Each structure stands twice: as C-alpha cells, then as structure tokens.
Amino acid sequence: MNPTLLDLKDIHEPDVIAWWPPAIGWWILAVCIPLLIIFFIWLYKKLTRKTALKTARKILIQIKHDATRDNLQKLCAVSVLLRRVAISVSPQAKAAGLTGRQWLEFLDTSVKGLPFSEGVGQLLADAPYRKTPPTELEISQLIELCEDWLKAQTKS
Structure with a gap:
C-alpha cells in the first residue's frame, strides 16, 4: 500500500487543558479548607474552655474541703482561682487588669443580681483590709457564689 494514496493525517495531540476555570473539586476544596480551619479553632477553644472550667470546679472543691487552710487563705485561693478562670475564658484584655469595684462588676455580669458588688462577693475586694478574718459562713457563701459563677x- 502506498501511504500517499490513503490520505492519512498525522497524529494530533489534544489541546492543553486551561487552568481557569478550575474543576468543581477545586472549588469544593477552596470552600471546605477554610471552613474546617474555623471549625477546628472553634472546637479547640471550646474544649480548652471546658477543661479550664472543669479543673476550676475541682480546685474549688479542694479549697472548700481543705481543713489545713484558715479562712483568709481559702479566700486568697478562691480569689486567685476566679482570676485565672476569668482570664482563661474571657478575652485577657477584658479581665486581666481589673481590680476592686471593676473586678466585682465584671464578675457580676455572669450571674443574676449583684452578688459580688453588693453581697458576699465583696470579700474578694475588701478582705485584705479588714481587721478580722472572714467567718466560716462568709467563706461557705462565697464558695457557693463562685460555684454559681x-x-x-x-x-x-
């Protein structure tokens, strides 16, 4: 057979595939990756928050039942615990620098009424300046208030 008689054409390669627009899989990936990142950040924050609160509850129970501490030491431990929890569960700039009345008002925002500003919670601000240490009843009420918080x- 004579190749010139058959009228055969040379092999043609297909056109190059354009990079735009991307296939549907790339669009799905472009949407899913940021959503997954946001979801994992949210999950991490939620888990660390729960862990901090669970640990704080355990420490508060230990403080409550610790017979070796006097009432002033229990008060100091509760105060430190509340500060640490507040810093870990709320934005640090919001809770870290608060003292005195502002600190008590911040604590009041999470519970009903004003138990920290006008109730037994005032012990957190004025106990170091009292002549007498807090009573057992005041400490137990404060610990209950902290549990509610x-x-x-x-x-x-």
Missing part, C-alpha cells in the same frame, strides 16, 4: 461560665 463557674456554672454561668459554661452557659456562655
């Missing part, structure tokens, strides 16, 4: 943190 910790419960309110899990809801928000």
